[in-house]
Amino acid sequence: MNFVSTRLGAEPVQFEDAILAGTARDGGLFRPERLPEGVLSHLTGKESIAQTAAALLRPFVEGGALAPALEALCAEAFDFDAPLVTPDPERPGLMALELFHGPTGAFKDFGALFLMACLCRLSDPDHPRTVLAATSGDTGGAVGCAAEGRSGVRAVIVFPKGRVSAFQRHQLTCWDAPVSALEVEGDFDACQALVKAAFADAPLSARHRLTSANSINLARLLPQGAYLGRACAQVQAKTGIAPGLIIPTGNLGHGVAALYARAMGAPIGPIMLATNANGALADWAASGMYKPRASVATLANAMDVGAPSNFERLAALPAGLGDVQVERVEDDAISTRIISEYVRSGYVWCPHSATGAEAFARLAPLERDARPWIVAATAHPFKFADIVEPLIGRAIDPPPALQAVLSRPSHPTEAKADLAALASHLNTLEEPALS
Numbered sequence: 001m002n003f004v005s006t007r008l009g010a011e012p013v014q015f016e017d018a019i020l021a022g023t024a025r026d027g028g029l030f031r032p033e034r035l036p037e038g039v040l041s042h043l044t045g046k047e048s049i050a051q052t053a054a055a056l057l058r059p060f061v062e063g064g065a066l067a068p069a070l071e072a073l074c075a076e077a078f079d080f081d082a083p084l085v086t087p088d089p090e091r092p093g094l095m096a097l098e099l100f101h102g103p104t105g106a107f108k109d110f111g112a113l114f115l116m117a118c119l120c121r122l123s124d125p126d127h128p129r130t131v132l133a134a135t136s137g138d139t140g141g142a143v144g145c146a147a148e149g150r151s152g153v154r155a156v157i158v159f160p161k162g163r164v165s166a167f168q169r170h171q172l173t174c175w176d177a178p179v180s181a182l183e184v185e186g187d188f189d190a191c192q193a194l195v196k197a198a199f200a201d202a203p204l205s206a207r208h209r210l211t212s213a214n215s216i217n218l219a220r221l222l223p224q225g226a227y228l229g230r231a232c233a234q235v236q237a238k239t240g241i242a243p244g245l246i247i248p249t250g251n252l253g254h255g256v257a258a259l260y261a262r263a264m265g266a267p268i269g270p271i272m273l274a275t276n277a278n279g280a281l282a283d284w285a286a287s288g289m290y291k292p293r294a295s296v297a298t299l300a301n302a303m304d305v306g307a308p309s310n311f312e313r314l315a316a317l318p319a320g321l322g323d324v325q326v327e328r329v330e331d332d333a334i335s336t337r338i339i340s341e342y343v344r345s346g347y348v349w350c351p352h353s354a355t356g357a358e359a360f361a362r363l364a365p366l367e368r369d370a371r372p373w374i375v376a377a378t379a380h381p382f383k384f385a386d387i388v389e390p391l392i393g394r395a396i397d398p399p400p401a402l403q404a405v406l407s408r409p410s411h412p413t414e415a416k417a418d419l420a421a422l423a424s425h426l427n428t429l430e431e432p433a434l435s
């Protein structure tokens with residue numbers, strides 16, 4: 001299948017070219033030229049995530065370089081589960097799809113592992129590609145973890161000194177070769193500008209075969225529909241009803257993945273996007289007008305996005321396929337929801353997932369009772385212990401994967417926020433390893 005630009009001004013390309021390029025030449029995002037109907041309509045919920053992902057991705061990779069390896073790539077990337085739990089037995093209509101049982105405790109592990117497995121498969125070990133990622137949160141940790149120990153691909157994570165939590169810093173800096181983490185004097189915008197400057201420097205970019213790993217990359221986005229579709233199939237098998245899906249949203253990657261999976265036949269009912277105080281999507285849903293804006297800082301900081309990059313993909317969907325509701329949840333409602341759910345059932349939501357729990361609570365009773373609802377629980381609350389612990393008044397234990405992260409040594413490389421410093425770091429990576 002071909003992928004075309006949302007702005008329709010670039011040549012159609014195959015899946016592997018779309019993921020290597022990141023964005024289309026006309027500045028738009030790649031989208032599938034069509035969404036194959038019915039591909040996911042036979043899901044029983046008994047399939048593994050890897051099997052569901054292979055079924056979902058098959059039509060997209062067909063005819064390209066990754067097609068023969070698809071099952072193996074999916075088995076490699078999706079080797080941990082995403083359990084559906086009922087946080088409160090007295091409210092069985094609300095389920096949490098726990099997407100945080102991977103190695104770095106957030107759903108981004110799925111996409112990062114799949115992207116890295118694909119890049120490895122497409123690379124020549126003698127001329128490695130370098131994934132360059134500016135990050136202030138979950139993406140960098142997931143990318144670093146997914147790249148560790150690989151050949152044919154390196155990862156360089158760029159993060160702002162003093163602007164990430166102690167745990168986040170640890171999670172960005174604890175991965176071994178071929179991963180390095182640059183702790184840059186500057187804020188997140190400076191990190192992003194630095195990475196952009198590196199991509200814009202054609203000789204530098206070509207020499208290191210620079211590749212991006214941000215959430216607009218289709219190798220991260222598309223497979224997310226697999227665990228969402230599978231969870232909905234599990235609920236439908238049990239109840240006979242396609243459940244509603246509530247998705248905490250920032251850049252809209254997860255949201256678009258859900259819309260694609262529904263268009264391909266997965267038994268997904270209404271889709272509700274839960275945002276934090278960043279209001280571009282809620283205002284669009286209310287008025288039909290989309291106005292990007294600057295982001296505001298909230299308790300759900302991985303969703304602090306003023307101009308969701310995947311909005312172009314949502315807007316490009318044919319009529320009817322893009323139907324969503326949007327609920328905007330301010331910080332005080334996030335805090336209150338974390339407390340009340342904990343008091344009620346003992347279940348602890350992270351600040352991002354709590355926007356989803358709040359959106360469920362705000363559903364009109366008729367709508368709420370018409371079907372089961374699944375909230376995507378996007379991160380383990382331990383990752384946001386500094387916010388959640390004071391609210392619930394007790395310490396949160398790290399799950400085994402995050403405990404393992406904590407017990408690794410951290411090894412950041414200090415750097416100035418300028419392109420010369422980044423280039424010289426990239427050059428040191430080219431020297432043959434001493435053994």
Ligand SMILES: *Cc1c(COP(=O)(O)O)cnc(C)c1O
Pocket residue numbers: 106107108138139215248249250251252253254255302303352353378379
């Ligand atoms: C990245 C992230 C989100 C937002 O996901 P999008 O796909 O960008 O909408 C939500 N929650 C957590 C914990 C995240 O890390």
